[in-house]
Amino acid sequence: MKNAIKKLFRGGLGQLTIPLVAIALLAIFNLIRDPGFFSIGIAHNSNGNAVLSGNIISIINGASELAILAIGMTLVTAACGGQDISVGAAAAIAGSVFVKVLKSASSINGGTVLLAFLLSCIVAMLFGAFNGTLVAVFKIQPMIATLILYTCGRSIAYWINGGATPTISNSILSAIGGFIPGIPLPTPVIIVVVMAILFKLLFHFTSLELFTQSVGINGGAARLNGINPTFIKLLSFVLLGACVSVAGCIGVSRLGLINHETLLLDIEMDAILAVAIGGNSLGGGRFKIIGSILGAYIIQTLTITLYAMKVSSTDVKAYKAIVIVLLVVIGSPVVKQRFTKFMTRLAENRKKVSAKGAEE
Amino acid sequence: MRKCKALFLVAVLVICCMATACGKEDKKDGLIKIGVVNNPPSESGYREANVKDMETVFSKENGYELKTFYSKVNDEQLQAAKGFITDGVDYLLISAAETTGWDDVFKKAKEAGVKVYIFDRKIAVDESLYEAAVVSDMAKEGETAVNWLLSQNLDEYKVIHIQGAMGSDAQVGRTGALDAQFASGKMKKVVQQTAAWDEAEAKKIVETVINSGEDFNVIYAENDGMAKGAVAALDEAGITHGVNGKVVVIGFDCNKWALRELLAGKWNYDGQCSPFQAKIISDLIKSGKAPTQKLIINEEKGFDAKTITENDINTYGLGD
Numbered sequence: 142m143k144n145a146i147k148k149l150f151r152g153g154l155g156q157l158t159i160p161l162v163a164i165a166l167l168a169i170f171n172l173i174r175d176p177g178f179f180s181i182g183i184a185h186n187s188n189g190n191a192v193l194s195g196n197i198i199s200i201i202n203g204a205s206e207l208a209i210l211a212i213g214m215t216l217v218t219a220a221c222g223g224q225d226i227s228v229g230a231a232a233a234i235a236g237s238v239f240v241k242v243l244k245s246a247s248s249i250n251g252g253t254v255l256l257a258f259l260l261s262c263i264v265a266m267l268f269g270a271f272n273g274t275l276v277a278v279f280k281i282q283p284m285i286a287t288l289i290l291y292t293c294g295r296s297i298a299y300w301i302n303g304g305a306t307p308t309i310s311n312s313i314l315s316a317i318g319g320f321i322p323g324i325p326l327p328t329p330v331i332i333v334v335v336m337a338i339l340f341k342l343l344f345h346f347t348s349l350e351l352f353t354q355s356v357g358i359n360g361g362a363a364r365l366n367g368i369n370p371t372f373i374k375l376l377s378f379v380l381l382g383a384c385v386s387v388a389g390c391i392g393v394s395r396l397g398l399i400n401h402e403t404l405l406l407d408i409e410m411d412a413i414l415a416v417a418i419g420g421n422s423l424g425g426g427r428f429k430i431i432g433s434i435l436g437a438y439i440i441q442t443l444t445i446t447l448y449a450m451k452v453s454s455t456d457v458k459a460y461k462a463i464v465i466v467l468l469v470v471i472g473s474p475v476v477k478q479r480f481t482k483f484m485t486r487l488a489e490n491r492k493k494v495s496a497k498g499a500e501e
Numbered sequence: 502m503r504k505c506k507a508l509f510l511v512a513v514l515v516i517c518c519m520a521t522a523c524g525k526e527d528k529k530d531g532l533i534k535i536g537v538v539n540n541p542p543s544e545s546g547y548r549e550a551n552v553k554d555m556e557t558v559f560s561k562e563n564g565y566e567l568k569t570f571y572s573k574v575n576d577e578q579l580q581a582a583k584g585f586i587t588d589g590v591d592y593l594l595i596s597a598a599e600t601t602g603w604d605d606v607f608k609k610a611k612e613a614g615v616k617v618y619i620f621d622r623k624i625a626v627d628e629s630l631y632e633a634a635v636v637s638d639m640a641k642e643g644e645t646a647v648n649w650l651l652s653q654n655l656d657e658y659k660v661i662h663i664q665g666a667m668g669s670d671a672q673v674g675r676t677g678a679l680d681a682q683f684a685s686g687k688m689k690k691v692v693q694q695t696a697a698w699d700e701a702e703a704k705k706i707v708e709t710v711i712n713s714g715e716d717f718n719v720i721y722a723e724n725d726g727m728a729k730g731a732v733a734a735l736d737e738a739g740i741t742h743g744v745n746g747k748v749v750v751i752g753f754d755c756n757k758w759a760l761r762e763l764l765a766g767k768w769n770y771d772g773q774c775s776p777f778q779a780k781i782i783s784d785l786i787k788s789g790k791a792p793t794q795k796l797i798i799n800e801e802k803g804f805d806a807k808t809i810t811e812n813d814i815n816t817y818g819l820g821d
Contacts (some may be wrong), residue, residue, distance in 0.1 A: 152727060177631040177714075184737075184738050184739050185739040186736055186737050186738065186739045187735075187736040187737075187739055187741075188736075192737065194711070194712070194737070194738060195712055196709070196712045199705070199708045199709065199712060203701075203705055203708075220586075233681060289630055292524070299543040303549065303820070306546060306725075306756065306758075306820065307758075307820070307821070308729075308758040319733075319736075319737060320737070323752075392701065395701065396700050396701070396704070396726075396729055396730055396733050397735065398700060398726065398729055400698075400700060400726050401543075402544075402545070402698070403697075403698055403699040403700060403701075403726070404701075405701075406697075406699055445705070445706070445709060448694070448705065448706060448709040449709050449712070449713060453694065453695075454692075454695050454696070454697075454706070455667050455695055
């Protein structure tokens, strides 16, 4: 046990130290504030299905879109050393395509939903490829390249469906955005798990993880070793496009409504934050997907905690910022180095003291 | 190369001159020339209906020649308004992105003999500079809704209040009446949060209240989308709502889909912010007289789930 703690302090958990410590701190804080915060109950929703309810469920359910985007964002960050700030706007486009296809279908069934999703996925991946081309081929800084889609994305989404907020109500959609009858866990949570497993398998059966890291650390060296950095960067953006479309479709399915102005609004910043809190370097290189997913849950826990404390939502962002500044500073290399130095000195001192004690 | 450029520039100039000349030629054909400076239809369902209303009322069949400019950038709107004045429109209709900075344009219009109508939102200029302002009174919308709520004679009012983007006209107006009730103690504020018009955020806010176990029986959401988000949270927790339900649901904007929710009895009330000002202005223009009052408040409606009809949805609903 003691060794485990020692290991943890020496950064034995690696980059996951910060997110895990943050989750633990948030959990302890909430338990002190309200012991019932994490209680999980069973409620019957209006369709009569038994479903799980409670703050934990709200958190992991509400963070689903963010977690999925964070997965893709981690890849882009690792490969390009920059971030895609257009994911929210692109998700609005993907969601609009999804709704457009469903609206033009004569009847909505499993097949049409799948078709709508596939089409929105293709569109999102095309926009991803557009961003990727600007970054990988034309060597434009990712943030500048994606600024284009960030600016015009929601207008494009508007062209697809018009200004009013079109609604679609259908049992299949409410199953995707809510609960599948008979399964008490929210479907978006299951989708996150599926996405995480898919990416794990992708990394397991291909060398994508290694290639991405090497391109991120040193593109020139990677090229000399026979890796095509342009392709890897482009691929990371296309994969992010797929994530964007999944997130957008979940967002639409939740309420059966698309509002191109507010769908996943400002989520790009949260996604980047999730990557950072997850201990990934925003400068590219080594990465851990699981860290980013944890980061997403941390951000959502923070939001729900603040809501539960009835902090006015105008102030929520300010409080969130304070916590995030703390997390990011604690996770910074400078603090880590100082901390390790401090701990080793402490250990040395203790050794000296015990050595002295032995002499006497 | 330089020759080519010069030639090209000359060509452009000639085309421009011809275009303006053509414009001037067909000026006199008895049509009243209207210049509309508005926000873009992509802004919201409200604006889309507003723009469409302007285009149908000020049509050629009705004896108008309509020129439009849409932008949500105040500076661009100012430029366009100046352009319309130079073009020699008879009337200038303005819904400004920002309430300030318009003095110059209004003075120029007056000098040029262009009559100005303000619609939708007020602009901070001297009354003498325009004919009339046909605007929505957001505060009245809130009052109408709150009065309706009071008329329901519930035993107690425990309200979840979901606000729009803080500081926006709609938010300030729709919040005011309810805040007065909270202050008087007649209604109890369970929670008052802004979701900034975001449906998903509204759902999270209601979810948190449900999780905390606190009791509530009214949801007052400042637009339809947020009301839908709130209702989604209720549905997931199996809490009944609407005409025969536990929770009274109030939304705003009167989107067609929202009014259908009313008709189905799932919501209780929807307040309107009428985007239809064109008819009022057209009547004023056609009357040929100067309006008797400067401030004309557009009549606002509210719909009750118990009395709403299919006909109301088709007449007053926004979008499709």
